[in-house]
Amino acid sequence: MKKNVKSTISFFRLLIEHSQKDYEPSPGHILKRMLIPLCEHFAEIAEKGTKNDAWDVIEGFVQECERGKRRTARS
Amino acid sequence: MKREKVQGVTAQALTEMLSRLTPEEKREFARLVDLDELVQLKAAVPQKRRIGDPKVYVGTTPSGLSLELPVEHAIEFVRWLADVLAPQRIEIFTSENGGSKEYSCSVDEFSEFLKTHSQPLSENWSMIEFDEVTLVSGGDGCFSLALEDVSREMVRDIAQGALEICGFEHRFSSDEFSAVVWDGELEVKE
Numbered sequence: 001m002k003k004n005v006k007s008t009i010s011f012f013r014l015l016i017e018h019s020q021k022d023y024e025p026s027p028g029h030i031l032k033r034m035l036i037p038l039c040e041h042f043a044e045i046a047e048k049g050t051k052n053d054a055w056d057v058i059e060g061f062v063q064e065c066e067r068g069k070r071r072t073a074r075s
Numbered sequence: 076m077k078r079e080k081v082q083g084v085t086a087q088a089l090t091e092m093l094s095r096l097t098p099e100e101k102r103e104f105a106r107l108v109d110l111d112e113l114v115q116l117k118a119a120v121p122q123k124r125r126i127g128d129p130k131v132y133v134g135t136t137p138s139g140l141s142l143e144l145p146v147e148h149a150i151e152f153v154r155w156l157a158d159v160l161a162p163q164r165i166e167i168f169t170s171e172n173g174g175s176k177e178y179s180c181s182v183d184e185f186s187e188f189l190k191t192h193s194q195p196l197s198e199n200w201s202m203i204e205f206d207e208v209t210l211v212s213g214g215d216g217c218f219s220l221a222l223e224d225v226s227r228e229m230v231r232d233i234a235q236g237a238l239e240i241c242g243f244e245h246r247f248s249s250d251e252f253s254a255v256v257w258d259g260e261l262e263v264k265e
Contacts (some may be wrong), residue, residue, distance in 0.1 A: 003168040010209060011211060013138060013221075014211055016215070018218055022253060022255065023133070024126045025127075026126070032213065037170070037200035037213055040175075044175060067138070070137065
């Protein structure tokens with residue numbers, strides 16, 4: 001898997017993990033540490049990536065969503 | 076609806092109602108109600124999630140670990156993690172000059188790499204692959220570690236090591252746990 005694709009999926013995972021913590025992280029933390037990196041990744045994929053890269057990202061997001069749902073259902 | 080939830084909602088409604096009563100009405104209310112019942116209701120109010128960013132957080136996730144470390148310990152943690160995992164190769168994908176850049180090095184070379192890249196790695200986003208283990212950082216000590224093929228014991232060791240780097244000590248015994256530092260106090264859930 002390409003680095004930018006794997007990294008994009010990893011930042012989406014980081015975002016999901018923050019929603020499942022026992023505390024609510026500050027909006028500034030979410031913005032700087034997750035959303036801005038995600039936006040930069042999206043911009044790079046849109047500029048330099050292929051359609052396959054975009055599709056791989058979507059598939060990775062779906063897998064992370066499923067994993068996140070399982071955890072939410074357990075808690 | 077669970078009994079505790081009903082009690083919590085009732086207690087919140089009572090609190091709201093009481094705050095609107097005049098002093099005379101409050102006295103009349105206190106004459107009519109059973110104090111023990113009120114105390115019981117107060118105890119059942121569910122604790123709200125704390126808002127803000129703790130000094131330290133280490134907790135298990137479906138993929139491995141989520142960590143929030145003070146930024147001054149971030150590079151020390153990354154260096155220590157490389158030593159613990161001892162991978163064949165380390166690959167770094169990081170934000171640099173408004174774009175992304177890839178690096179690759181051995182464990183021996185990694186220490187030198189960290190010396191020359193400590194500032195961007197501390198402040199910007201990065202993904203570091205230690206063979207099959209992937210560490211992603213949003214910067215400022217915010218990490219997610221994907222450790223799917225690593226033993227639960229190793230996950231606990233890494234969590235304990237991260238806490239120790241930040242000056243806190245706890246031996247985890249469960250497979251799922253979290254440890255958070257608020258106001259200098261370590262709170263652990265297992």
